[in-house]
Amino acid sequence: MTELDVRIAELEAHANKIAQLGDRIDEVSKAALTSITLDGAAFGLACSFIVPVIGTMQATALAGMVAMGRAVRSESTAVLSAANAYRAADDALSSQINAADAVEV
Numbered sequence: 571m572t573e574l575d576v577r578i579a580e581l582e583a584h585a586n587k588i589a590q591l592g593d594r595i596d597e598v599s600k601a602a603l604t605s606i607t608l609d610g611a612a613f614g615l616a617c618s619f620i621v622p623v624i625g626t627m628q629a630t631a632l633a634g635m636v637a638m639g640r641a642v643r644s645e646s647t648a649v650l651s652a653a654n655a656y657r658a659a660d661d662a663l664s665s666q667i668n669a670a671d672a673v674e675v
Contacts, residue, residue: 578660581653585646592642599635606632 606628613620 576656576660578653578657581649581656585650585653588642588646588649592639592646595635595639595642599632599639602632602635 608621608625608628610618610621
């Protein structure tokens with residue numbers, strides 16, 4: 571293989587889609603933080619010991635959602651950085667080729 575074809579615009583579009591997914595995850599996690607509550611008497615007096623266990627599980631799940639949103643946004647940034655790096659490398663090589671073409675032999 572002697573050629574590498576990177577479609578920078580497609581990488582940027584992909585990064586934007588990933589960022590949108592991160593935004594949606596953030597939206598869901600924020601909604602979950604404000605709407606998921608468990609009353610202390612939810613399971614009655616005999617099963618009241620279950621409430622803290624479920625509360626801990628809910629908190630862990632919500633923390634996981636927040637972390638996933640951060641990870642997805644970080645991935646979007648990484649893909650966009652790769653696109654920018656490819657663009658910069660392509661521009662630099664293009665300038666070198668144009669300069670070499672301008673030299674008369």
